[in-house]
Amino acid sequence: MNKNNVKEYNDNRGHIGLEYGRDAQLYFMGHKIASLAQSFGTPLYVYSADLIRSSLASLKTALGDRPHLICYSVKANSNLSIIKLMRELGCGADIVSGGELYRCLQSRLSADGIVFSGVGKSGLEIKEALEAGILLFSVESEAELMLISQIADGLGTRAKVSLRVNPSVEADTHPYISTGREHDKFGISHTKIIDLFKKASHWKGIQICGLACHIGSQILDVSAFGNASKVLASIGMQLERLGFLWEYLSLGGGLGIDYGDGKEPSVNDYVRSILNEVPLKSTKIILEPGRFLLGNAGILISQVILQKSNGGKKFYVVDAGMNDLLRPALYKSKHKILSHCILSESQRQNTSPADLVGPVCESGDFFAQNYHLPRLNAGDYVVICSTGAYGFSMSSNYNSRCRGAELLIDGNFSYLIRRREKYEDLVRLELEYSEER
Ligand code: LLP
Secondary structure (H helix, E strand, C coil), X not given: CCHHHCECCCCCCCECCXXXXXXXXXXXXXXXXXXXXXXXXXXXXXXXXHHHHHHHHHHHHHHCCCCEEEEEEHHHCCCHHHHHHHHHCCCXXXXXXXXXXXXXXXCCCCXXXXXXXXXXXXXXXXXXXXXXXXXXXXXXXXXXXXXXXXHHHHCCCCEEEEEEEECCCCCCCCHHHECCCCCCCCCEECCCHHHHHHHHCCCCCEEEEEEECCCECCECCCHHHHHHHHHHHHHHHHHHCCCCCCCEEECCCCECCCCCCCCCCCHHHHHHHHHCCCCCCCCEEEXXXXXXXXXXXXXXEEEEEEEEEECCEEEEEECCCCCCCCHHHHHCCCCCEEECECCCHHHHHCCEEEEEECCCCCCCCEEEEEEEECCCCCCCEEEECCXXXXXXXXXXXXXXXXXXXXXXXXXXXXXXXXXXCCHHHHHCCCCCCCCCC
16 A cells, blocks of 8 residues: 555544544534434534634625625535525525525525526526526526526516626636536637627517626635636626626636645635626626535534455445435545544554445445544544535435434534434335236
8 A cells, every 4th residue: 555645644633613622522613523423313414603604704804895795505505594594694595406496485585686507497497586586597508598588578577697608717626516618518608708698688588787607616726716707807898888787797606615635715815816807896796605605614423333354455334425425426525534532642653544434335435545544443423524515415315325414503502404314204205106007
């Protein structure tokens, strides 16, 4: 085994919101991990309202008095209570489906703060969004623009739309979550926007009043946002000469977070890189953060089931699987792993490379590979850090596994915001075929 590939385990320093107490136990925002696990069972997602609030506050401070709207990207974590918290904090929402619209309305988030993105909105979804009275459609193709115009006209209304530009910029991130390159499926090529505006600006069912883009996710080098902003600003200026009333400019989401390696862009640099390029002070800036607000505000607690070795390699099998947290399997993403209690000096010396894996029947079911883990015992808890975004929202029942609960902690309080699934939940929607024809 190449020693250089072995990552250091558990420096006893914790991670954002996670600290070891004097009693050598790990705490998340003042709540003892072992107690949470014992009260609510594992696997267990836990989110902190305070950490969400402080990330949002830092973004709003950076935006200062510039007119803006923060549209929380619901796909990052779509639990009704999380959307409700966002509503209470004054956010709108970025949605990509009728289901997300439904969730927002259920959470009483006002439709006039909702932006609808996505390359394949169905006619029904467009109709539902128009009837709800959303703020803006972020339109990704000429065909979609035409469809929205027809549907809105048929309903006797006019849809406000922004054109989502594909600015053809590179963002240094995983290819699966890079969305602003020339050959990605997203947006309308920056070379075609002017012609499309000339063609469509008089269509009856639409009012083109914004430009948008989203160049990818987990972006650490903020210059990519500046590059995209520059492309949009230049298009916006040209469109203004054609009568475009530039009300909204959305730069999407994408701001990266610290997954435990200390790499984290500054929020101020991020906002500055965008605003520096936008000439009009009256244009309302829309940002659609998901990961930035939720990623480090959430953790996944899991319990060690057993330890085994194969071919000289050590595995710790835990009770969470790739069905609970898909990111490592899908993107080979790295999440910091912490044990529920502090390690003694001798335990820390006594570490060996091991994989932390789930029980799912796939070799891709891992949370950490070749990780320098200490001796863990069956029954110990581990915390998989930075899992508040794209954790539960990407989970499934694969292998007919019941998903664990979700918990929101706020100061001393903890709220169960999704109960643990039962076997009945797995088959609730299934119907038995009948041999009688
Ligand atoms: N706006 C639009 C139009 C988007 O497509 C996305 C994310 C966002 C905003 C929010 O981006 P964020 O601020 O969270 O980076 N499942 C992947 C991430 C997929 C992101 C898809 N679009 C992951 O786990 O890394």
